[in-house]
Amino acid sequence: QVQLVESGGGVVQPGRSLRLSCAASGFTFSSYGMHWVRQAPGKGLEWVAVISYDGSNKYYADSVKGRFTISRDNSKNTLYLQMNSLRAEDTAVYYCAKDNWNYVLAPCWFDPWGQGTLVTVSS
């Protein structure tokens, strides 16, 4: 079955960097777009970024544009989120999620989601 496992979260000081990973299995990773979605403690869901199946197209939420970079390594079945210039408001559980469509980046829902990794930005 499809499985997504995030890692790389932790406590980091404001202004520092962190890289999250999402290991995928159970499907042809290189055929699907992938997303990052975050959830601040006790809050709702916020979409962060999407990358196309081949990495050629990337889109970001305004709140992270210019600071976060989404990437993927299809040879390793792994999705990444490089987070720079972190702020307190970036504190959240970060989920990776699979896009519904293969070989095309088109509007869709997210299914399934990983279990999430917690990022805490604090001095």
Next chain:
Amino acid sequence: AIQLTQSPSSLSASVGDRVTITCRASQGISSALAWYQQKPGKAPKLLIYDASSLESGVPSRFSGSGSGTDFTLTISSLQPEDFATYYCQQFNSYPPYTFGQGTRLEIK
């Protein structure tokens, strides 16, 4: 960005009750809406996509309806495992994808 407003924000109900949650979009989104269920400490789980299509494996007591700006998620007969927070998400226009603020369904 398209804004989604869910109502109510919280709801108390009993096992066996019929429950309806509403999601209103700030502009028309056709049928490009999904519903998710999230339990504490867990990832969201897809229930409904394309406003009314039931995801495989999801019990038939869950149903979705609506198009344009107004949508509903209905649980026909609440079960103990249904107490959770529910989110709607639009995929008509991106970036960004947007979610409703959530509806917390609690046991009465």
